[in-house]
Amino acid sequence: MIRKRRARPRGKGRHKLPSLRSYRDFRLLWTGSAMSVMAERCSGMAFMLLVLWHTRSESAAGIVGFAGLLPSLLVQLPAGVLVDRLNRRRVMMTCVVVRMVAVATVAVSLLGDTVWVWHIALVAFVQSSMTVFYQLSERAMVRNVVPSRQLGAAMATNEARSRGVNFVGHPASGAMFGLSAWVPFLTSVALYLGSLVTLVKLRGERQPPRGPRTGRRMRSEVAAGFNWVWGRAYFRTALLIISVSNLVFQGLILTVAVVIREDGGAAGTIGLIMAAGGMGGLCGALSGGWLNRRLAMRQIMILAHTLWAVVMPTAVFFRQAPALGVLFYITSFIGAAVTVSGMSYQVRITPNDMQGRVGSVVMLLVSGASSLGALGTGYLLEAVGSRRALMALSALMAVLALVAAVVFSRAGAAQEDRADNEPLDAAHTPPEPAALPAPDVPAPASVVDGTPADPLTHEARRTDG
Numbered sequence: 001m002i003r004k005r006r007a008r009p010r011g012k013g014r015h016k017l018p019s020l021r022s023y024r025d026f027r028l029l030w031t032g033s034a035m036s037v038m039a040e041r042c043s044g045m046a047f048m049l050l051v052l053w054h055t056r057s058e059s060a061a062g063i064v065g066f067a068g069l070l071p072s073l074l075v076q077l078p079a080g081v082l083v084d085r086l087n088r089r090r091v092m093m094t095c096v097v098v099r100m101v102a103v104a105t106v107a108v109s110l111l112g113d114t115v116w117v118w119h120i121a122l123v124a125f126v127q128s129s130m131t132v133f134y135q136l137s138e139r140a141m142v143r144n145v146v147p148s149r150q151l152g153a154a155m156a157t158n159e160a161r162s163r164g165v166n167f168v169g170h171p172a173s174g175a176m177f178g179l180s181a182w183v184p185f186l187t188s189v190a191l192y193l194g195s196l197v198t199l200v201k202l203r204g205e206r207q208p209p210r211g212p213r214t215g216r217r218m219r220s221e222v223a224a225g226f227n228w229v230w231g232r233a234y235f236r237t238a239l240l241i242i243s244v245s246n247l248v249f250q251g252l253i254l255t256v257a258v259v260i261r262e263d264g265g266a267a268g269t270i271g272l273i274m275a276a277g278g279m280g281g282l283c284g285a286l287s288g289g290w291l292n293r294r295l296a297m298r299q300i301m302i303l304a305h306t307l308w309a310v311v312m313p314t315a316v317f318f319r320q321a322p323a324l325g326v327l328f329y330i331t332s333f334i335g336a337a338v339t340v341s342g343m344s345y346q347v348r349i350t351p352n353d354m355q356g357r358v359g360s361v362v363m364l365l366v367s368g369a370s371s372l373g374a375l376g377t378g379y380l381l382e383a384v385g386s387r388r389a390l391m392a393l394s395a396l397m398a399v400l401a402l403v404a405a406v407v408f409s410r411a412g413a414a415q416e417d418r419a420d421n422e423p424l425d426a427a428h429t430p431p432e433p434a435a436l437p438a439p440d441v442p443a444p445a446s447v448v449d450g451t452p453a454d455p456l457t458h459e460a461r462r463t464d465g
Contacts, residue, residue, distance in 0.1 A: 025145035025203055032198030033138050034161050036096060039191035040131055041169025042176065043103050044068060045274070046184040047124050048257060049177045049267045050106075054115045058258055062378015063117065065254060068124035069374055072367030075132045077225075080360040081218045088137040093199045095130035095137070100192035102126045103185050110182035145202075167278040174271025225361040235349065238301055239362060241404055242342065243369035245305065248393050248400070249331065250373030251380070252315070255393065256328075258386045259319050273325045280329035284336030291337050297345045298408035302401075304338045309401035313394040316387060 020026055047068060051061045083091060102123045109119065176183040230236055257270050291300065311330050314323065346362065380389050 020146065023146055026142075028198045028202045029138065029141060029145055030161060032092075032195040032202070034165060035191045035195040035198070036099075036134060037162055037165045038169055039099070039103070039188040039195065040127065041165060042173045042184045042191070043106070043127065043188040044124070045170050045173035045271065046177050046181075047120055048254070049174065049270070050110075050115065050181055051117060051120060052257060052261055053177075053267060054181070055117060057117075058254070058381035059378040060117045061254060061257070062375050062381075064121045064124055065250070065374030065378070066372075067121035068128045069250070069367060069370050070125060071129040071132050072370070073364065075129050076364045076367065077222050077360050078218070079132045079136055081221060083133065083136040083140060088141050089199060089202060091137045092134055092141070093196060095134040096192050096196045096199065099127045099130045099134075100189055100196070103188045103192070107182045107185040107189060110185065167275055167282065170274035170278065171268065171271035174266075174268035174274075178266055178268045222360075225358050228358055229361050232349070234298075235346075237407055238297065238342070238345075239365055241301065241305070241400055241407075242338070243365045245308065245397065245400055246366050247369040247373035247376075248312075248397050249335070250370040251377035251389070251393050252312070252331075254374060254377045255381060255386055255389050256315070256324055258381055259315075259324070259390075260321065262386060263319060265321060269321050273321060273328055276325035277328035277332040280332035281336040284333035285339070287333075287337055291341060295341075297341055300338060300341045301404045302408050304334050305397070305401040305404040307334055309394070309398040312397050313391075316390045316394065 047064050048061055051057065051064050055061075106120065106123050109115065173184045176187060229239065253274075256273060260266075260269050260273075295303070308331060311327060315327055318324070318327075346358065377389065377393075380392065384392070
């Protein structure tokens with residue numbers, strides 16, 4: 001009876017929390033970020049289509065894809081430190097303006113019927129660099145626009161926004177490109193402008209930025225994150241295997257685009273295939289928490305890579321768009337489930353005061369592998385053709401499945417897994433992170449969405465400020 005009487009006030013307290021829509025600044029931040037993400041998706045997809053359809057060069061498309069992913073290699077670590085030092089609202093506004101101007105130059109060049117690969121690659125690099133800064137700043141700003149009790153709900157709402165934009169953005173970009181090559185870029189400019197308007201109306205941060213630090217201090221903070229990751233053999237091995245699988249999937253995206261073009265398909269078809277992958281990622285994210293509660297991370301790694309190794313070779317024999325859409329749905333479903341499990345595992349084993357640094361190191365390795373996959377696949381396609389490229393990617397995934405089975409089935413794997421989970425309760429004593437359990441937060445974009453995966457920068461959002 002005592003428990004029943006205590007449960008009522010607690011439930012009423014929860015119902016008294018106002019809706020997130022009632023917070024003006026959260027509405028502005030959410031809306032502006034939605035437009036910013038949509039603008040980035042529209043132009044990002046159009047970069048690859050533009051190069052493939054205008055230059056007919058797979059290697060050129062690979063170079064542009066590499067340029068768009070390279071900032072995740074070069075910018076990720078310093079951006080994580082600098083965003084904590086600067087006024088985040090001003091950082092976001094600067095990022096929007098720079099991206100808007102850069103994309104506008106592509107629209108202007110297309111109106112003049114001129115396409116330079118170096119120009120497209122440069123714009124892709126600039127846009128992606130600014131996106132890294134924008135995303136880190138936007139996540140940090142969430143704490144300034146909602147109460148701490150609703151921080152988890154705000155994070156989930158933001159993730160749902162990104163999922164929805166990913167699902168709509170790719171096919172919309174393909175459809176607009178089918179109308180005219182300059183349409184997706186001009187649309188991106190308009191969306192960036194709308195995003196800038198919301199940021200102008202947004203109030204500044206309540207939390208002042210940190211004081212300046214020396215360059216030596218920044219290097220030591222980054223090094224601490226690297227040392228922590230590299231010092232845990234079990235975690236390090238899982239991370240390296242996932243990084244290589246990301247390389248494979250980035251190569252798969254470009255190869256499928258080439259297959260559609262070779263078979264006379266429309267550019268919009270590629271967007272629909274990516275949308276199928278986005279839907280699979282959404283469904284996989286919803287089931288990832290269920291899977292994570294029932295299997296250890298080592299078991300999930302073996303299961304996921306085995307399933308990937310089984311389904312990927314179907315692309316060699318079934319080149320029709322519906323079959324490729326089903327393939328992307330399945331691989332994305334598995335990838336999102338792995339992302340949820342990996343995010344939960346990393347949160348559990350990482351000390352609370354190192355979440356951001358460890359997360360940035362993980363994102364560096366994961367996104368860096370994706371950039372290498374885009375670059376290498378372009379040259380592989382020109383050297384051996386799309387069918388043999390698919391065979392090579394499938395073979396590499398089979399090797400990864402074998403490595404995962406051997407490494408995570410060995411005698412000491414279970415003991416290492418238990419050892420990683422033993423110090424959890426002592427490491428996560430701060431009240432706010434404990435109130436935000438990882439399985440309740442939807443997973444980021446899956447490893448095959450064609451966008452930088454976002455599993456662990458969520459932790460920077462939780463520990464920032």
